[in-house]
Amino acid sequence: MKNLGGSDDARFAGLPFLPASRPPATPNQLETNMASITIGGNEVHTVGTPPAEGAHAPSFDLTGVDLGEISLGGLSGQNVVLNIFPSIDTPTCAASVRAFNERAAALDNTTVLCVSADLPFAQQRFCGAEGIDGVLMGSTFRTAAFGKDYGLTMGDGPMAGLLARAVLVVDGDGQVVHSQLVPELADEPDYDEALAAL
Template sequence: MAQVTLRGNPFNTNGDLPAVGSSAPSFSLVGSDLSEISSSDLAGKKVVLNIFPSIDTPTCAQSVRQFNEKAAGLEDTVVLCVSEDLPFAAGRFCGAEGIENVKTGSGFRSDFAEQYGVRLTEGPLAGVMARAVVVVDE
């Protein structure tokens, strides 16, 4: 299990991120339009996973804004912002903020957090995803 900090306090996750050079676990998420986003749909592309607890926190919202800016200059790369927020929350945020260069994926009904080792198992945010960035090469 990995350890993350929140306000200087350490908390554990359910596992570890995929090791560098290993195959990324497959996943299925729900897009803001309620469509399925699966890892198999992204095969052959570089994928950046911006994983975070909730779009409704200032730090997480800012990360989505920053990834949106950076994604504009990336070729053959999909930036996928992943949380367990309902798809409607991500859609609302992206619409209000003019976010168009990233996709959002909700893990509210998947095992994504377990597969990627990012489920917080203790602390005030136990049950949601820890912040992490994973880069998946083609």
């Protein structure tokens, strides 16, 4: 079975084949303000850039595993760690949820929110099978606004339309105190650096 995007990278082993890429996005399709990451060494671009440290975090409305709403406003007054990734059904994304779940119990006044485009049913199934109960799961399936507002929607490449891997830490006042866009999609984020910002 050919690996993701035609890559021979072992981190993508076992994933179903996806076309090497969609037709390249034109400048009109991608904002001039974009970031570059790689998937198995192949460059792709986000539509926009993630909020920088010191910026005010954009508001959002996500869908939880109970199909209820999760909003940044509903979490105000506490720190929020946003663990953002393409899909829970990839090894690196699953590893990041497990890692933050292990660390969440030791965090005071902090919510870890894992965000992907997966349906809430898939997120709930994963959490049940893995015994994940220390983090919240949020789905973008009802709206593309989160990826656009946070500058994390991939605009080209085999995973266009999904979210790039990033970790942002937002303090109780809504200010971004840590922002990491992971340069290679197959790599895990820097957990220690993110949690040191709390």
